Structures are given as structure tokens and as C-alpha cells.
Amino acid sequence: MKEKIIEIRKLWFKYENMFVLKDINLDIYKGETIAILGENGAGKTTLIKHFNGLLKPTLGYVKVFGKDVRESSVAELARKVGMVFQNPDHQLFAETVWEEVAFALKNFGYSKKIIEKRVKWALEIMGLIQYSNNSPFSLSDGERKRLSIASILCYDPDIIIFDEPTVGQDFYQKERLAEILKLLATRGKTIIVVTHDIEFIVGRFNRIIVISKGKVIADGLASKILTNIELLRKANLYPPQLIYANYLFNEKKNISYIETPREFVKIILRRVYEPKSL
Amino acid sequence: MSLKVFEGLKFEKKNTVIHRLDARTKGLYVISTMIIAVIFTDIVPLLLLLIICFVLAVMAKVVSEWIKTMKGIAIFALIIFILNFITITENRINQSIAMFLRFLVLSASFSIFFLTTSPDDFSQALLKMGIPYEYTLMLTIALRFVPTLARDIQTIIDAQRSRGLELEKGNIMKKIKNYIPILIPLIIYEIRRSIMIAEALESRAFGAEVKRTNLYETKLSLIDYASILIIFIFTILIIYLHYLHILPSIFYLKLPEI
Numbered sequence: 001m002k003e004k005i006i007e008i009r010k011l012w013f014k015y016e017n018m019f020v021l022k023d024i025n026l027d028i029y030k031g032e033t034i035a036i037l038g039e040n041g042a043g044k045t046t047l048i049k050h051f052n053g054l055l056k057p058t059l060g061y062v063k064v065f066g067k068d069v070r071e072s073s074v075a076e077l078a079r080k081v082g083m084v085f086q087n088p089d090h091q092l093f094a095e096t097v098w099e100e101v102a103f104a105l106k107n108f109g110y111s112k113k114i115i116e117k118r119v120k121w122a123l124e125i126m127g128l129i130q131y132s133n134n135s136p137f138s139l140s141d142g143e144r145k146r147l148s149i150a151s152i153l154c155y156d157p158d159i160i161i162f163d164e165p166t167v168g169q170d171f172y173q174k175e176r177l178a179e180i181l182k183l184l185a186t187r188g189k190t191i192i193v194v195t196h197d198i199e200f201i202v203g204r205f206n207r208i209i210v211i212s213k214g215k216v217i218a219d220g221l222a223s224k225i226l227t228n229i230e231l232l233r234k235a236n237l238y239p240p241q242l243i244y245a246n247y248l249f250n251e252k253k254n255i256s257y258i259e260t261p262r263e264f265v266k267i268i269l270r271r272v273y274e275p276k277s278l
Numbered sequence: 279m280s281l282k283v284f285e286g287l288k289f290e291k292k293n294t295v296i297h298r299l300d301a302r303t304k305g306l307y308v309i310s311t312m313i314i315a316v317i318f319t320d321i322v323p324l325l326l327l328l329i330i331c332f333v334l335a336v337m338a339k340v341v342s343e344w345i346k347t348m349k350g351i352a353i354f355a356l357i358i359f360i361l362n363f364i365t366i367t368e369n370r371i372n373q374s375i376a377m378f379l380r381f382l383v384l385s386a387s388f389s390i391f392f393l394t395t396s397p398d399d400f401s402q403a404l405l406k407m408g409i410p411y412e413y414t415l416m417l418t419i420a421l422r423f424v425p426t427l428a429r430d431i432q433t434i435i436d437a438q439r440s441r442g443l444e445l446e447k448g449n450i451m452k453k454i455k456n457y458i459p460i461l462i463p464l465i466i467y468e469i470r471r472s473i474m475i476a477e478a479l480e481s482r483a484f485g486a487e488v489k490r491t492n493l494y495e496t497k498l499s500l501i502d503y504a505s506i507l508i509i510f511i512f513t514i515l516i517i518y519l520h521y522l523h524i525l526p527s528i529f530y531l532k533l534p535e536i
Contacts, residue, residue, distance in 0.1 A: 054436050074439045083440040089470070090430075091437040093462035103459065107442030137466065151441060 002029040005159065005190060006051060010060035013046060020046050022214040024060075030158070033181070033191045035201045035222075038211035039236040044194045047211065048161050051192070052081040064159075079108060082157035086164040088148035092136040097128060100136050101151045108155055122154035125183070142173040149180065159190045166197040178204055202226065202240045203259030210235050223257035288343070288425060289396050296338035296394045300502045301403035304391050307334075307505075310513040311387040315380050317520060321372060322529050324379035331386040340393045347389045348382065355381045372532050397421045402496045411490060419475065427468070434463050 006028035013021040020043045028034065038044045049055040050062045053069040053076075062069045064077060085091060094100040101122055105115045123129040126146040131139060136147055145165070152160060162181075166174050181204065184191055195201065201208065201222065208225045210218040212235040218225050225231065229239050229247070238244075242264045247255045249268065258264050291297070296304075311327055318324060335344040355378050362374040400421070401414035435445070438459045445456050479485075498506075519525045 049436070052440055054439065073444070075442045075444050078440050078442045083437075085433070085437045085440070087433075089467050090434050090463055091441070091459075093459045103443075104441040107444070155442075 002031065004028070005030050005065055007063040007066075008050070008060070011047075011050065011057050011062060012059035013043075013050070013055065014058040015046070019058075020214050024216055026209065026216065026219065028159075028190065028192070030190055031185075031188055032207055033185050033205045034193070034207045034209060035205040036192065036194045036209045036211060037196060037198065037201070037235065037237060039196060042211045042235070043214040044211055045163055048083070048163065048192065048194055051077075051159070051161060052083055053077040054083075075107065078104075078157075079155065080157055081159045081161065082152035082155070083161045084149050084152050084163065084165065086167060088144040091148060091151070092144060094136060096133050097123070097136055097139070097147060098132045100147060101154050104151055104155050110155075118154045118156070122150040125153065126150040126180070142169060142176070145169065145173065146176070146180075153184075157189075159192065160184060161192045161194070163194050164196075165193060166195060166200050174200060196237065198226070198232075198237055198240055202242070210237075212236070227255045227257050229255070289392060289394070290340075290343075291396065292339055292394075294338045294394075295501070296334060296390075298499075298501075299394075299505060300496055300498050301395045301399040302406070302498070303502045303505050303509075304395055305403060306509050308387045308391050310509050312384060314513060314516055315383045317517060319373065319376045319380075320530050321375055321379065321533065322531050323516075324376060324383055327383045328379060328386060331383065331390055334390050335393075338390065338394045340390070343393055344386070344389055348386065351382065351385045355385075369532075369535065371535055375533070392421070398494075399496060402492070402494070405492075406496070415484075430467060431460070431464060434460050434467075437463075 004027055006026070008024050008026040011021055011024040012019055024047065036044050036047065046055065050057060050069060051064060053064075053072060053074045056070050064072075065080060069077060092100060094103060098119055101119045102115050105118055110118070120129065123132060126149060128139075128143060128147055128150060131143070136144065139147060149162075165177055169177065178200070181191055181193070193201075193205070203222075205222055208218070208220065208222050209216060210225060210231065217235060218228070218231050226240055227243055229244070232239050239247075240258075242258045242261065243255065246258055246264060246267060249271070256267075258267070311331075315324060315327055332341075332344075335341050358381050359374050359378040362377045363370055366373050397418045401418045404414040404417065405411060439445075443456065443459055445460075446453070447456065516525075
């Protein structure tokens with residue numbers, strides 16, 4: 001049995017006289033890689049803001065490492081729960097890249113020696129060490145995104161949440177991001193990604209939570225949820241192209257979970273060359 | 279951060295008499311309220327002006343938004359009260375309360391104006407008064423971006439708090455310094471946004487040499503003319519009577535001084 005690190009029970013959240021989250025019940029375990037899917041305005045970002053205490057539940061409770069978020073400050077929770085915001089321009093302010101990464105460490109009161117070690121480590125992982133003395137604003141879009149990740153990574157939180165990490169990123173940057181996520185997962189971090197980029201999710205996350213109109217409408221293995229076309233439609237999401245193409249190719253009879261184009265081609269070729277075996 | 283003050287500037291379309299009035303009529307109301315509020319340093323007339331504001335808020339069905347603004351402004355009004363109370367030597371209580379009320383009246387009438395006038399109507403009214411389009415557009419954009427700015431500030435605060443920034447920590451100097459990580463991203467972000475807006479405007483032929491036409495032309499209705507007449511007569515009358523000292527004595531009622 002894995003350690004339960006986030007526990008949400010009967011969470012309701014009210015914003016401007018409207019319930020944005022309705023009766024959310026979730027358990028998140030250590031080391032999971034989770035994608036939270038949902039259309040715009042479904043309540044995804046509102047939900048994750050409860051994990052580090054930026055928002056407090058109207059009804060019900062959210063416990064992080066066994067402690068109610070209402071009883072801890074954001075700064076306390078932020079040590080364990082790192083959150084990478086969608087737009088890096090909402091947080092970059094320091095004169096140099098190095099200072100930018102050191103900001104959180106200084107806030108948490110680490111010693112100078114540890115700060116130096118950690119900043120160097122985070123910048124090396126993100127491939128930004130050569131820009132240490134440059135201004136954060138001189139970096140490209142992808143580099144700024146990586147810098148915002150480094151500024152969270154540096155203090156080594158157990159849970160790392162990414163809010164819409166793929167928005168505005170090109171293919172190369174997305175691949176790079178995927179590598180970073182993989183690396184973090186192998187280091188035993190719990191990763192939660194909020195997105196509506198369904199293609200990015202395929203083959204990269206073991207658990208998927210679908211949110212629609214403030215409710216969790218599905219929670220389970222990626223292979224189960226990404227092949228449930230009806231469910232995805234309900235949340236205004238389009239199924240992954242390979243899975244949908246294979247579904248159409250099978251005359252809508254049989255739907256299977258495909259992660260890579262190679263797998264897809266294999267299935268198609270087998271069908272073409274050995275029609276009787278299917 | 280109390281961003282609630284800005285909610286008093288947020289226009290919401292409603293179908294009431296006040297909303298239907300022309301921006302110029304409401305503008306005249308604000309100006310005449312300002313003139314009367316500046317002329318009088320007595321509690322009763324200022325209180326009356328505040329009551330008129332409240333009645334208008336009820337008529338326009340914007341009471342809750344209006345009260346929110348008043349709550350946000352109360353702190354500044356209180357500062358004015360305290361400063362007056364400390365610095366004035368004679369007539370302390372009456373003077374300080376009058377100053378407090380004057381500030382409330384001014385902001386209350388402005389709040390009513392912005393709560394019930396759409397930015398488009400406002401810029402139309404300014405255009406009709408002969409102000410160049412560039413300036414009226416500037417004003418419309420400024421008003422339009424107040425809620426957007428408030429949202430940006432909130433996002434930036436959230437992002438920095440997620441990195442362990444504690445705004446309320448430390449003494450007063452430290453507290454001011456705490457806002458640097460909020461202000462720098464905000465300024466840079468908004469400058470970038472303004473450049474984007476400028477480009478978007480230019481790509482839609484802003485600044486073309488041809489004379490602009492308007493899709494909607496605002497016209498003064500019968501109610502507008504009647505309201506303008508009433509406001510005008512009322513204001514002139516009050517000022518005239520005040521300077522002739524023939525207003526009823528209740529207008530100059532004073533609270534006992536300590």
C-alpha cells in the first residue's frame with residue numbers, strides 16, 4: 001500500500017455565488033503521475049489551487065500529508081507542494097536567472113551554501129546553467145518556461161503541479177518537458193499535470209482524472225479513460241488521434257489503447273496482410 | 279490586497295431608469311454633486327447628498343456593489359478623518375466629519391456614475407463634448423482593463439506565494455519590499471500587453487485619416503432633458519441660497535464640540 005499524500009473529501013468551492021467545484025472526492029498517492037483533464041472553465045485550476053492552500057474549501061476538506069490545508073499557510077504548504085504556473089511571465093522578476101531560482105530558497109530560509117548547491121543543480125537539470133548571469137527576460141519562451149520549472153524544482157518539493165504546461169510550446173519544447181516529467185517521476189516525485197492537451201498525455205501518465213462542470217466524472221487508468229470516447233465527449237474532449245483512427249479503421253467495433261504511431265502502424269499492417277487473423 | 283474597491287467601477291448592464299439615462303446627464307449630476315460638496319463644510323447638506331446617492335443606487339439596483347465600493351473607500355475616508363482631527367484646532371469634530379463625508383460623497387457619486395454607465399456611452403458622451411477620439415478611447419481602454427489588471431495581480435500574487443513569498447511578513451520596510459516580486463512582473467506584463475493592444479488597434483486601421491463614423495449615436499431623451507433641468511435648477515438654487523444665507527438653519531446644524 002502506497003502512502004496517501006493528498007486526501008480530498010466532499011470538497012465544494014464557491015466563487016462569486018456559484019459552486020465551481022461540486023462534491024470532489026479524491027485520494028492521491030506518493031509517486032503517481034496524474035493528468036487532470038477537462039475543458040476550459042471546468043474547474044481544474046481551481047482544484048489544484050486547493051493543494052497548496054491558495055484557495056480554501058468552502059465545504060469539505062483537503063488534507064495534504066495528513067494536515068488540513070485550512071490549518072497551514074501557503075508558505076508552509078509550498079515547501080511540499082510546488083506549483084508551476086501556466087505563464088512564466090507571471091512570476092519572473094529577478095535581475096539574473098540565478099537570483100530567480102534562489103528566490104524560493106531564500107524565502108524558505110536555507111543557508112547560503114545550500115542555496116548555491118541547489119540553484120546549480122536545478123539550473124543544470126533544466127539546461128540553463130550557461131545563462132546564470134543573464135536576465136530572465138532575455139530568454140526565449142521555452143527557456144523561460146524551463147526557468148519557471150527550475151525555480152520550483154530547486155527546493156525539491158514532494159509534489160509538483162503543472163498548470164497547462166504545454167500551452168504555447170512547440171513540439172521540441174513539449175518533448176523536452178515530457179523528458180523532465182519522466183526524470184521527476186523516476187526520482188519518486190508525485191506529478192500532477194492540468195491540461196486539455198490530450199495528445200500530450202498519451203503514454204505519459206498512469207492515472208487520469210476527468211473533470212467537467214466542477215465534478216469528477218472519471219478517475220482511473222489512462223488505458224481505460226482515453227479509450228472511452230463517449231466519456232471524453234461528455235467533457236468536450238476529443239479522443240487521441242491514433243486511438244480514434246484505429247477505432248474508425250475497425251469500423252467502430254473494437255477500441256484499443258495505442259500509445260505510439262509505431263504500434264498503430266503494426267496493427268494496421270497486420271490487418272492488411274493477415275485479414276483472417278482479426 | 280483589497281481589490282474590492284475596483285468592483286465599484288465595474289459596469290453591468292441592467293434595465294433601470296438610471297442605466298437608461300444619458301452619460302452626459304449622469305456626468306452633470308456628478309459635477310453638481312462635486313460643486314455642492316465643495317461649497318458646504320456642514321454635516322447636514324453633505325449627509326443629504328450621500329442619501330441622494332443611496333437613493334440613486336437603490337433605483338439603479340446596484341446597492342450591493344455600491345456598498346462594496348464604500349467599504350473599500352472607508353479606510354481612506356477614515357485616514358482623512360483622523361488627519362483632520364489631528365491638524366485642525368477649532369471646530370474639530372464638525373470639520374473632520376464634514377471632510378470625511380465630503381470624501382464619501384465624491385466617491386459615492388463617481389461610483390454611481392461608473393456602475394450605471396457603460397464605457398462606450400461614456401466615451402460617446404465625451405466625443406459629443408468635443409474631446410478627440412484618441413483621448414476618449416484611452417479612457418475606455420483604461421476602464422475596460424481595470425478588472426483584467428485585478429486578475430493579473432491576483433495570478434502574480436498566487437504564483438509568488440506558491441514560491442514561499444509571505445506578503446505580511448516583517449516590519450513596514452520589509453512589507454514594502456515584499457511587493458517587489460509582485461510589481462516587477464506586473465509592470466513588464468502590462469507594458470507587453472499595451473504594445474499588443476496598440477498593434478491590434480493599428481491592424482484595425484486606428485489612426486486612419488478618414489473621419490470616423492459611429493455605429494450608435496446617443497441622443498438625449500425627454501427624461502434626460504427633464505433631469506438636466508432639475509439638476510441645474512437645484513444646484514443654482516442651493517448655491518444662491520447658501521450665499522444669501524437664507525437656507526433653513528437646520529442646514530447649518532453643528533454637533534457639540536468636546
